[in-house]
Amino acid sequence: MTSYPDRDAVEKRVHEREDERLRKIAILAEPFGLAKADDPGRVATRIDRLSRTRPDVRPVDPVAIAEGEEDALRDAGTVLERIIRTDDLLGVGYLEGGVRAAKAVGRISIRDDRGRLRGYGTGSLVSPELLLTNHHVLADAATAACSVVEFDYQDGADGLPLPVRLLALDPVRFFAADPGLDFALVAVRATAAELAPFGFNRLVEAEGKAIVGDFVTIVQHPNGERKQIALRENRIVDVLERFLHYETDTEPGSSGSPVFNDQWEIVALHHASVPAPEKGELGGVVNEGVRVSRLLAGLRARTFPPEQQALLAGVFGEPSPVVAAPVTEAIRIDPDYGNRAGYDPDFLAGHRVPLPELSPDLMPLAAVNRQATSEPKHVLPYHHFSAVLNKLRRLAFFTAVNIDGATSVRLRREKDKWSLDPRVPEEEQTGEPVYADNPLDRGHLVRRLDPAWGPSREAAKSANDDTFHFINCTPQHEDFNQNRTTWAGLEDYVLENADNRDLRVSVVTGPVFAADDDQYRGVQLPRQFFKVVAMVRQDGSLSATGYLLSQEQLLQGLEVAAAEFSYGAYRTFQVPVRRIAELTGLSFGPLGDADPLGQQESATTAKEVGGPADLVL
Template sequence: MATVNKQKSMNQEYIESLMNDIPVMSEISNKVKRYGGTVKSKQWGVVGDVIKDAVDNKDVDGVLTRPYTEAIIAEFGRPALLIQKDDFVVAESDEWNARLMPTRNLIRKAIKGVGRIELHGHPDFPWVGTGWHITEDVIVTNRHVAMEFGFSKGKQFVFKVNPDGDTIKAKVDFREEYRQSTSPLEYLIEKILYISKPGDKIPDVAFLKLKKSKYLPEPLNLKLKGIEKDDYVCTIGYPARDGRRNDESVMEKIFGDIYNVKRLQPGQIMMYSKSASNFIFHHDCSTLGGNSGSAIVDILSGQAVGLHFGGRFKQTNYAVKINTIIDLLKNIKKSYAVKSVSTSYNTVKEKVSSVTKRKTDPSGYIGSHLGSGFKVPLPDFRSYTLKNDVVELDKEHRTNRNKYELKYEHFSVVMSKSRRLPIFSACNINGSQWYKIPRKNDTWYIDNRIPSKYQIDNKLYKGNDLDRGHMTRREDPVWGATRSEASIANEDTFHYTNCCPQHKDLNQNKQTWQGLENYILDNARNMEFKVNVFTGPVFTDRDKIYRGVPIPKEFWKVIVIVTGKKLWATGYLLSQNNLLGDLGETVDFKYGRFKTFQVSIEHIEKKTRLNFKGLSKYDPLNKADEGFDIIELSDYSSIKFDRLI
């Protein structure tokens, strides 16, 4: 009876974790309301209203008494996505797609470094679990996986011998995908470096040495700091049929009777202690037996945070913390250099923002800045994926109804969770109140109004040609009734939330990006008029990854002014693609030709998935014939704010 109660308690913990994923539960409820249920609920003949009632009322006990309802919620909320050609299939859940797609390239890189441990000469098993490339030629897996083919002999670890007297051989196949059309990617395990001793108080870890090859997939990047409860993670590994421990009929429905191939299983961290003595954390990804040794990967960064070692389907799962794994690896083989993008780089002063300590709240971007009758609101989001990628401020830091707007003096920023960069900045310029504030030694700030994990700090910019490129330009908001007000705005522009990685030849070139910015500000100052400027990067799945960060290839601006008692809006696009070269851990930037283009605002809306709320009708390029809505600019004085003829 005690075992039954314990299992129910563990199931309850898992279902409660699922139910607390409010966006996913709301999506299930909406699907029932609009379509009568999810795809699987219709296939399985489960009444949609039963599911809706369960998720709307967080009826954990009711779900536990209905196995199919539980399976539907688990399959939708914690899917097990097949992997093909080093990429995961799209989930049914739009919410999960919104979480996964922005960092798809980072996750794909991690996928390549995870393999299935296969055995030759074992009397019972052709394969025994999952392992992943943690540092040069070294695979990490679980103790209980390695013990199937290895054991301790004195101070060494050796391979077992089968009943026929032959030594069992092991290898890692980094493919083994569903309906695989390519050949295996196998590498021999030539040595067992370490198998931890048995016992619950000792981490379930083993390290295996691969035969050296220049074709090995890259080691996974590691996240050593900033790991917290409720972080979105995914398990990457090889779930196997496990009818001994799990409800086989339900298991088959969720996994589609497809086992032993690579999958990505997203979920959340359920419990994470900061204590160094506690080497275990809990997660709620849908795992099976073959997942032993799987990588637990942070979705936002694509970095490994732990090693899955145990649990049960639809129950609590356990993983060893990445810091514990690194400590063990260093102890057993100090000559191995553990690869990690968490290395600290510091070349500029860095502080925590003082915005929250000021006596008055910053003004932020003001939509009515251009005068009565010319209100220009902040853009909103045309895509469900983008809307769910926006960083929300804690209630105590919200200064209006907009829960996404980070307000600074005379400008505002909206941040992306997945990219840890601004989606856009919006700035008011007042040429009649502008002050010349000289640039001193840079001090950059982390904004404590949002979690630091959603901000990229100076480690990205160390030792390369990347600038911390201001989105709202330093000089643009530097105006006010007093010099003190202008000085505050100047300081506010030095927040990491207001910058993106830009090649120095783009950011500093007076004929391109800086040239356009100078032209805007010079005219505003000389003519003493007001301007609204929106600026941001273009995010794509094809952005090149450098130090774990996808680097935007293009940037855009939208400029709005009033002239002749009329509102005019123009858009601009600039690419740094041919400056970035092949971004790797060693960077050789390619220098090339780059241009600025005037483009239609509709063109920018399509690229960014932002909605500028009717600004297109004030754009000279609005409804221009195809081919005429993109104009190369060779001379900024040729920009016109009237409709093209």
């Protein structure tokens, strides 16, 4: 569960306001109490704001209210009693507005840098791309980078759970927080178009959104449960300079929930519930939320870089300022290879997934890392991934990468600049001459964005650039490499939509070498490629699935002659991990036993994958 903010400060405010709070609650029970329980200026401002959408509402004189003039109190009280209904009868538009407002609210899973769940919070989209929650939910950018938000974690009208849309957060793009006002505003790792189906709840700077006696509604994920709504009798009972006090049912996990008035405007950001000293008032609990007008004033007072200011403009409903085109970040390979940790076999929580082992027949073909200081010396580590090179074929046996979806950074693809790896002889690598003046592409084995994650943009950029080593690519016909096959999205699907506990996967990718592969400029061109994807399910168990990109005829033994091979005929198949081991001569350790397809009766099962629904995970 999430920790509270400065609990002592909250309890002190609640205690100090006890007499004033009780006085206001008593006034609310009097005739025209709604007009008398709050500051006259605030009452007049509230009525003025209501008049903007209600032509039958007339402004009132705050001076007359302050002086207790009976006509003014009667007029103000009548308006407020009519709109801030006390009989719990509301127009159906209230429900329609609530559906729209609740759509933008999601559950935040707070995770540490190992992907372990540390608690839950609630957040709401408040612009096309920014999410608002509490500072004590996302205390810093590092925590935000490891955490995720889940939209539609709720039951539908038929009582069945809706499909959940899980998205990582992107504090590199935008993160702002204030411990005093207990808020955090962070970008979601998705485009505005991808987030559009959830809408957003605009924050309003203007005063007049709520007064003492107004009802509030809180949309929340209490204790990390499915989305719930705390409906009436929830009333504001005190208004402080920076906070509102109100009655409602909340639980841990509700931190960061939006507090709405009856017009579905956010009036506060819920952040704490503390016992009321009088032990009887409001069921013994007072809830506190940060006033939205004060939160926005805090953001107004800060300066942000131009690109972040453009995102923040969406919170205020302002047009985005013109931002200069970002400076091109050219591919740059760090010449110090001693700082690369490579693939981490302990990346998946609770499970060790070692690098594949070469069979005795393949070991003599492995290129040796001349800079290796430990065994095995045939492994070439990069940032967040490793490779093993076949010096005879001059291509990788395989690559293995760790992918952390919670801290990934979406970097622009700049002009490609491929490099040889100085740790192995140049003649053992396939370099630029193979790709010149022909339809062959340099096909990434480790996709450039897969290892692009970490605590900073710089760390992600270094890993992104490392993928532009020739060892990490194979010559692939342009019809294959540029074809939008299911293959290209396998990591994304398993990472973000499968039963993945910590948004982490480890992926092994490589070519399937065959003796009769086409020869071209001294390099044999692979005709099949494999991928093995490992993750941890929500129940803590390991899942590993294998895939081949191939022609259907090639699955049973590569018996099709090279002359008959069509580069445009690639399709994706899910196959048992053990089948990939047979084809490649690699041993995948515990992954064969973790393969749901491998547990089926037929050891040669091959299931064509046309979309996510075809996967067996």
